[in-house]
Amino acid sequence: MAWRCSGNTNIELIDNLVNASIISNERVIAAMRSIDRKHYCPRFSYEDSPQTLGYGATISAPHMHGYALENLEPFLRPGMKALDVGSGSGYLSACMAEMVGETGKIVGIDHIKELVHSSIRNVEKSHREWIEREQIKIVLGDGRLGYEQEGPYDCIHVGAAAPTTPTELLNQLKSPGRLFIPVGRDSQMILVYDKDKDGNLNKKELMGVMYVPLTSVENQKSFYG
Template sequence: MAWMCSGSTNSELVDNLQDAGIITSKWVISAMRRVDRAHFSRHNPYEDSPQSIGFGATISAPHMHGYALEHLQEYLQPGMSALDVGSGSGYLVACMAAMVGKNGHVVGIDHIPELVQNSQVALEQHYLDWVKSGRVKVVTGDGRKGYAADGPYDCIHVGAASPKTPVELIAQLKSPGRLFVPVGNVSQQVIVYDKDSKGDVTEKKVMGVIYVPLTDPEKQLY
């Protein structure tokens, strides 16, 4: 039924996601209205399905971004910090930045330099004040190792499937903090890892998914 959430405009898309009950938080709804997917996806930006952004990568379907933001919204409050692994187009980085506000900080990391450059251009073109203030930035690197330089983070989102529990990312969570990540090879589940104030970690399986795997640039491109 997810495809039924498609729209002809960004506003219509968000309305449909809201009507379907996929997004309910006022923070998420506001962010997805503020950030137009067409700024980051040239092809069918309002269609509720993954779209190619080149270099063997895709921008996830809008309903998956909605689910991710809903599960992370408690950790995307004003002034908080977030990391988006496999940031690709930069769309979710911008949504997160809209949620954490002027005192928050969001980092997107991707291992394809061209994707990082493209997302940087989109962010500078449409959200220049966020870039200049340091609210948002994108970097090139191996997201499987996180980005410790700006950590720890209130939350981390991963846009590709990890073959196993991503312990390096969990280590970069604050206490408390939350990680939203697809895990598995053939059979994949989105798992939410919660680190409590004592540093203890619990996990919860959220839904079955099909994501491209977290990998290195050579395997992704070829």
């Protein structure tokens, strides 16, 4: 079950996510096995709970990363392009980069410059070549606006809760494409938007969650002083 999948090693953690039926897709399992969380979260690396990154940010719990990757898997096939909004530690961007392979591209965006720098260093610990050849590019910016320069994207993942779904993110999806985004203030829901080949949007509610807000730097700073 969610929150109960902690392990002593990365492999044990991922096995527990499989046994709890949180992840079942072979490509998701392989990606999460190949990216060791210790490079992104040095303390309590294999705990199935969010851990602080400083700056009012957290690395999300492994079960939430698992749900996101399972949901986005059809849009993370080799050669595809994805945007990871609120990329934080860089862990999820790295799993996505493993899935899209060297012909694909992941763009991570975070508005805290220290996190942008540390997430690049985190990726470099095991996959320096991904940064060198821009299989992962992590940029500083306001993710509420997406990152139009690199769009459109096969999928967009948002790792922080928006008060409402930003239109810019929907506009930067390919047709077909998928957006995975937590929305809400006190009560939050993961929404999944599918854009079909003709550009029509369909919205689905996935589950209730509790994420840090997708907000301004000033507002986020008020959480950590």
